[in-house]
Amino acid sequence: MTTLPVEPRPAASLILLRDGALGGADGLELFMIERHGALRFAPGATVFPGGRVEAADHAPGWRRFWPDGAAPADLPPRVAALREAFEECGLLLTDDPPEPSRLATLRRALADGRSFADALDEAGLAPATARAVPFSRWVTPDTLTRRFDTLFFLAPLPPGQTPVMDGGEAVAGLWTTPRRILAEAEAGNRRLVFVTRMILGRLAGCADSDSALRLAEGCDLSPIQPEVVETPAGPVFRIPAGRGFHPVDTPVEKVTLG
Structure with missing residues (x-):
């Protein structure tokens, strides 16, 4: 029997950006993956x-x-974010476009x-850990x-890189704008967990990758942990105000956590 609360596991995620391929006002595009339907989370x-x-990310x-x-204290999650992105969708954050043959060697290894x-050593590749910019930190309720x-x-x-899905955790990948993916979720065509929806809402106001x-x-990186709060209108998941994410209160029935 599990006793709540359990200790959260450290994790990291990489939001890759590009500009303009879809055109229009939503110039900023993000790379996203669709998780396998048989996964537990x-x-x-x-x-x-x-x-x-992972422990090896602290080496x-x-x-x-x-x-x-001196390397920053967040180097292990940076490594984890880059590693996971390559393992799941074959995209490696580098300073220069890598040769496709080197990426293929990395996949085989x-x-x-x-x-x-x-x-990475076998493929002769170096991850650009410094190119990743910390954006937000979220803790599961x-x-x-x-x-x-x-x-x-x-x-x-x-x-110069083409996504290659691992077929295990990630079964599909797509470049999309924040507004487009939110609209697809609203129409019932996408399943978004709460933190993904909140991050998409925050990035929807950015015109391009530079913005x-x-x-x-300038983001506050102190952890955001949603909490259930009873209100006259019913229970909501509440996040701290003043952190740039909206809405602060979301009805429990509209929240998908996992």
């Missing part, structure tokens, strides 16, 4: 690539990929059971038995 949901921070060797000075660090403390990063995707990255540079 968020089955069939459309999410950003991401997952748990001292990752400091060699930090360009200058990971499929053969190599660690992410060893696979303490009423659930599967909880995550997730740091979300924004980063522009270098050109999204500027927004991230």
Whole structure:
């Protein structure tokens, strides 16, 4: 029997950005994946690539990929975000467009059971950990038995890469605008978990990737943990005010957590 609350697991997610391919006022596009319908957490949901921070993501060797000075305290979740993005959809955050043959070598090495660090060395690739900009940190409500403390990063995707879904966790991938994906969810054509919906709402006001990255540079990274609050209109999930995310109160029946 599980005793609540359980300790949230550290996790990280990478929101990759590009500009203008769909045209119109919604110039900012985000890369998202559709999760396999048989997964325990968020089955069939459309999410950003991401997952748990693993012990290997804390290895001292990752400091060699930090360009200058002492590596930041958030280096392990940065590594996890880049690793998960490549494992799930084959996109690697790099400073320069990598040769397709090197990406193929990286995929083969990971499929053969190599660690992410060893696979990168085998492929001769270096992840651009400094290009990821911390955007927001969300903690799963303490009423659930599967909880995550997730740091979300924004980063522009270098050109020259094509998504390759892993077929296990991620069964499809798409570039879309925040407003478009929110409209599809409202029409019942997409399943969005609460944190994804809130982040899309925040980014919907950004005209392009530069404005999204500027927004991230000024963000408060203290954790946001939704809590159930009883109101005269019924129970709501409430998040802290003044953090840039709206609405502050969302009726419980409209919230999907996993």
